[in-house]
Amino acid sequence: MKQLMVFIRKEFHHILRDPRSLLVLLGMPIVQLLIFGFAITNETRNTNIAVLDNAKDQSTQNIITRIESSRYFDIDRTLNTNGQIEHAFKTGKIKVAVIFQPDFQNELAHANKAQIQIITDATDPNQATTLANYISAIVMDYQSEQNQQNNLPYTINTEMRMLYNPELKGAYSSVPGVMGMILLLISAMMTSISIVKEKELGTMEILLVSPMKPALVIVSKVIPYFVVSLINVVTILLLSVFVLGMPIQGNIILLITVTILYIICALSLGLLISTITNSQQAAMLVSLLGLMLPVVMLSGYAFPIANMPIVLQVLSNIVPAKWYIIMVKSVMIKGLGFAGVWKEALIIIAMTVFFIFVSIKKFKIRLS
Amino acid sequence: MNKNEIVIKTDKLTKKFGDFVAANEITFEVYKGEIFGFLGANGAGKTTAMKMLIGISKPSFGKANIAGFDIYKETEKIKKSIGYMSQKFSLYEDLTIRENIQFFGGVYGLNDNEIVSAGNKLIDKLGLHDEADKLVGSLPLGWKQKLSFSIAILHNPKIVFLDEPTGGVDPITRRQFWDMIYEAADNGITVFVTTHYMDEAEYCHRVSIMVDGVIKALDSPEQLKKHYNAESMDEVFLMLARSAKRGE
Numbered sequence: 001m002k003q004l005m006v007f008i009r010k011e012f013h014h015i016l017r018d019p020r021s022l023l024v025l026l027g028m029p030i031v032q033l034l035i036f037g038f039a040i041t042n043e044t045r046n047t048n049i050a051v052l053d054n055a056k057d058q059s060t061q062n063i064i065t066r067i068e069s070s071r072y073f074d075i076d077r078t079l080n081t082n083g084q085i086e087h088a089f090k091t092g093k094i095k096v097a098v099i100f101q102p103d104f105q106n107e108l109a110h111a112n113k114a115q116i117q118i119i120t121d122a123t124d125p126n127q128a129t130t131l132a133n134y135i136s137a138i139v140m141d142y143q144s145e146q147n148q149q150n151n152l153p154y155t156i157n158t159e160m161r162m163l164y165n166p167e168l169k170g171a172y173s174s175v176p177g178v179m180g181m182i183l184l185l186i187s188a189m190m191t192s193i194s195i196v197k198e199k200e201l202g203t204m205e206i207l208l209v210s211p212m213k214p215a216l217v218i219v220s221k222v223i224p225y226f227v228v229s230l231i232n233v234v235t236i237l238l239l240s241v242f243v244l245g246m247p248i249q250g251n252i253i254l255l256i257t258v259t260i261l262y263i264i265c266a267l268s269l270g271l272l273i274s275t276i277t278n279s280q281q282a283a284m285l286v287s288l289l290g291l292m293l294p295v296v297m298l299s300g301y302a303f304p305i306a307n308m309p310i311v312l313q314v315l316s317n318i319v320p321a322k323w324y325i326i327m328v329k330s331v332m333i334k335g336l337g338f339a340g341v342w343k344e345a346l347i348i349i350a351m352t353v354f355f356i357f358v359s360i361k362k363f364k365i366r367l368s
Numbered sequence: 369m370n371k372n373e374i375v376i377k378t379d380k381l382t383k384k385f386g387d388f389v390a391a392n393e394i395t396f397e398v399y400k401g402e403i404f405g406f407l408g409a410n411g412a413g414k415t416t417a418m419k420m421l422i423g424i425s426k427p428s429f430g431k432a433n434i435a436g437f438d439i440y441k442e443t444e445k446i447k448k449s450i451g452y453m454s455q456k457f458s459l460y461e462d463l464t465i466r467e468n469i470q471f472f473g474g475v476y477g478l479n480d481n482e483i484v485s486a487g488n489k490l491i492d493k494l495g496l497h498d499e500a501d502k503l504v505g506s507l508p509l510g511w512k513q514k515l516s517f518s519i520a521i522l523h524n525p526k527i528v529f530l531d532e533p534t535g536g537v538d539p540i541t542r543r544q545f546w547d548m549i550y551e552a553a554d555n556g557i558t559v560f561v562t563t564h565y566m567d568e569a570e571y572c573h574r575v576s577i578m579v580d581g582v583i584k585a586l587d588s589p590e591q592l593k594k595h596y597n598a599e600s601m602d603e604v605f606l607m608l609a610r611s612a613k614r615g616e
Contacts, residue, residue: 006474010463017462017503202456208424209452209529210475211444 003212007220014194015224025190029182029232030239036174037244047131048076049096050088055104063116063142067098072134085119095121096131175240176328177301180321182236183229183259184266184295189287191225191270196283199274214363222267229263249335258331258341261348262324268355269320275362295321323347369573373400375527375558376421381430383416390416392581393430400526403549403559405569408578409609414562415531417578421560422452422529435526448477451520451528451557455535459516461505465496468504468519476523490518510541514548521552528552530561534568546571566602575601577608584608 015022049067053060068075076094079085088094099117101107108114118135120128195218198204207217233256240246248255269291277283296302298312299321305313316322323344330336376398383391391413398404408414419425421434423443432439435449459468466487473483491500494514499507507515513533521528534542546568549559561572569575569589576586585592585608589601598604
């Protein structure tokens with residue numbers, strides 16, 4: 001126990017005496033989260049749109065007011081004829097045109113069905129989809145309110161449904177993604193670097209000759225980074241709730257638990273990296289290329305897995321971050337309980353066991 | 369030196385890597401309080417042999433007894449009874465002298481009082497009062513080496529293994545370093561040292577010279593010089609090492 005304590009104290013000295021690393025360790029998550037949550041986002045705000053209201057009745061006015069008051073859209077102009085639509089797009093001032101059918105309210109009240117046409121400038125297809133989704137969401141919102149008030153099965157034809165994230169907030173995808181990436185990077189990269197550093201400096205040899213058990217050496221190297229990762233989890237969650245406005249729907253204990261599982265998995269991955277590399281540069285390179293790239297590309301954070309070629313879809317299964325991000329989304333956004341994430345949790349645990357097993361094997365080979 | 373008490377005893381200790389025999393049937397004894405020089409050219413198998421003795425490499429076969437403990441079954445006890453200083457500088461540069469003492473003292477299982485008193489004694493002896501709370505990285509190399517040796521014997525081991533401890537150190541510091549080695553030996557600590565400096569070999573009570581994985585000669589420097597009819601250990605070493613077939 002005494003050995004463990006002096007060792008952990010020593011590790012914290014290393015971390016605290018290296019302000020640059022400390023800044024990276026604690027600052028990177030904040031910067032990344034803010035960048036991905038605010039600056040780099042699929043959200044589009046204050047998009048100029050045109051409205052062609054052929055009905056001009058109570059319902060259409062209500063919907064238009066809602067669109068106007070949302071922070072995503074500004075109504076740039078009100079059109080009077082279909083012929084003006086194309087001109088409006090060509091001037092490039094608007095990205096979306098919303099057209100209400102004539103007799104909108106009547107149709108809605110009597111046929112229970114009314115049409116809204118959404119025309120978007122699809123030169124940027126992703127943005128176009130997003131904008132169309134936003135409008136659909138606003139209309140859906142209106143519709144469900146009306147249904148509740150009147151108990152009538154009104155249907156306004158829109159096909160999109162944005163579950164869990166009706167406002168399509170960028171934070172909803174960036175928070176789990178950043179958590180998956182940051183925790184893996186800090187835990188795996190920093191652990192592997194700090195272990196390899198001892199190999200490089202020759203102090204690892206001294207430690208192996210000392211009465212301290214190798215397993216204890218590893219545990220005490222890992223614990224400080226575990227603590228740092230936990231601090232980061234708290235920062236990220238606080239930021240996402242209070243700054244990015246993303247509530248935690250599910251059980252926070254469950255969220256922390258799956259996060260701890262993931263951190264342990266990342267630490268064991270760092271351990272594995274430290275057994276196959278001999279210099280700090282190599283450890284860093286392996287961590288960056290071997291971890292960062294797959295996490296960004298294959299975890300489903302930046303690009304939807306369902307849209308990938310089959311080969312990459314299969315490959316994405318071995319990226320621990322993928323499973324963790326699924327769990328975070330399930331718990332944090334959908335509010336699912338343990339029953340909703342146990343499979344992913346099991347996969348993470350299995351991966352951890354595998355990493356530790358291979359590390360021990362490699363470690364023994366090196367010693368003999 | 370106490371010839372009645374043997375602290376290192378090996379019997380045909382051998383290490384093979386595949387077909388390559390790095391250390392071939394090494395057999396020798398070292399006495400308590402002896403300064404034992406372990407010489408050999410690069411690639412002769414010194415490091416391999418030493419790694420087996422300090423318990424970070426498993427012998428292929430052969431027997432060895434370190435500080436009274438069996439090298440296969442009692443490695444934990446051996447580790448508590450030995451100190452080790454590697455050829456790479458082996459303290460933490462971003463820790464202060466005192467913190468290094470606390471750390472290594474703790475790792476070797478000393479309690480807080482022991483660490484404080486042993487640490488103070490060490491700082492007194494090396495005259496490092498003003499530097500005690502400075503980072504080790506800021507010390508000159510010679511001081512670092514002396515500090516490193518002092519910390520290696522902080523827990524008062526039976527044997528201390530020094531792997532080329534004076535590499536890159538100026539002659540005056542080397543001389544001071546050897547004074548420390550003599551003092552440790554006088555206090556009953558056995559010193560097992562590898563070196564490339566043949567003048568240092570002259571300081572040892574006995575030396576062994578390894579060539580191609582085998583111990584070619586083992587005796588006091590005086591006897592070796594007499595036997596090979598040589599002026600200095602340097603000559604003895606060259607005579608033996610010239611027959612080596614293995615390079616680096």
